Amino acid sequence: MIQIHNVHMSYKNDAAALNGVTLSVRKGDFAFLTGVSGAGKSTLLRLIYAALQPSRGQILIDGQNLSRMSRREIPYLRRGIGVVFQDFKLLPNRTVLENVAITLEVLGWSKKDIGKKVYHVLKQMGLEHKIDSTPLRLSGGEQQRVALARALVNDPKILLADEPTGNLDEENKEQILSIFREANIRGTTVLVASHDRRLIESCHKRIVVLDKGRIVEDSDVPK
């Protein structure tokens, strides 16, 4: 599903963020990217959803080479990738329903279908009673679940998460992880960047460790 071949990435006037990264994530895999701050986790995720172009190397998503993709094709690639962030990136002046509906509006769904689907997803997340609230009235855990609902509402092929539990307490972390697991069971390939080693190890999933832009460890944790 995700194939990364010898990818290098440098920002202007900065040391290399990624240095010859090669990684393959199969369809339906669940993997954690970990490492200290600045190891290159976020950069790798941004390369996968084409927010950045690698300085060198190739990235293939579901067989499509991103470097051969025109700028006009990128939105269509992103429709198959759900992304969540540590800071949730919710629109404060829109309701929970409107925040989640954005993904389906982009796809051209009808208002009626959007309403049904969003309600269904929010119910799965235990947030159906908050459908008309604005994000500022929600707790951190609830906000992250809304962000997850937005990322998962169109059943994407890939789910990317950048430090999704960074701002959450233990109870909410577990809740978010169980949503990842459920999405993975339904067939979504999940790649989570986190430096929370304890959380990662409790999941018993594949762990890829980055250090100074290189993969220094890539192993499936024994079940």
Add this chain to the structure above:
Amino acid sequence: MSRNNNSNKRSRLTKDHFTGRMRYFFARAMANIRQNVFIHVVSAGTIALSLLIFSLFLLVYVNLEGAAENWSKKVQVTLYFDQELNQSELMSLKSRIMAIAGTDTLTYISKDEAVQRFRGRLKGQEALLTGVSAEILPASLEIGLKRGSRNSESIEAYVATLKGVPGVTEVQYGEEWVRKFNTFLNFARLVGALLGAFLLIAVIFIVSNTIKLTVYSRKDEIELLSLVGATRMFIKAPFLIEGTLQGLVGSAGALLTLGVLYLAFLNNGGNFLSFDPAQAGLTFLPPSFVGGIFLGGVLVGFLGSLTSLKRFINV
């Protein structure tokens, strides 16, 4: 896998799909205005205020230009005759003069009319006119000139042609007054054009930056839309509609306020001025100017949004 992410290829827009999308963009723009009402009101208000200042300048300019046009009508060439002309002589002379390019009006003043006019000007001092008869004053033909022929060079050329007409002997046109008047007029027009250009640049700068700020305040929304796979068109369309509406409301507000101020000035200006504005022949902006300001506001709103969006959309 969802029905929507089976293909990453672009689908062709059918007519129904296109209409549906346009309806969505308008609905989205309206919802955005409701959700960001303060920023939209501030933006439309800034556009209205900027355009009002520019429109006020134009209104003053148009009326000064009108006044200058009236003054310039006083630029006329006068032919004097020792003897009264008979009807056939006058008709023949008039037709020859009318044939000269730049001639607008011809008014024959007989000796009797000249005396009457003289008396009219000396009303209250009739004693001075004792012994003055029609024989003293000459008959004359006053030639009004067309607008483009009222400057010094054109008048000189006109008079030279006029002097070639048989029967024309004495020609006067107040060379010094015409020269000074034209110098003043040209200077005033230059100052007006410079001020207008500066104001126009300032208005465009203020309006486009105000719109830029409204777009900037929603950069998170643009980023998010691009993250969930929105195309450039999908992101831009509601913003462009909002910018256009801001320009539309702003320019309509400016013109409406200008109209109210104009009427208020006409009706109440006499209370604090030494003349009555209602009787002074002041005019509102001509329809072409009103249309230009309105369309200009709409266009600046649209283009302001378009250029601001370029900075924030990276797909």
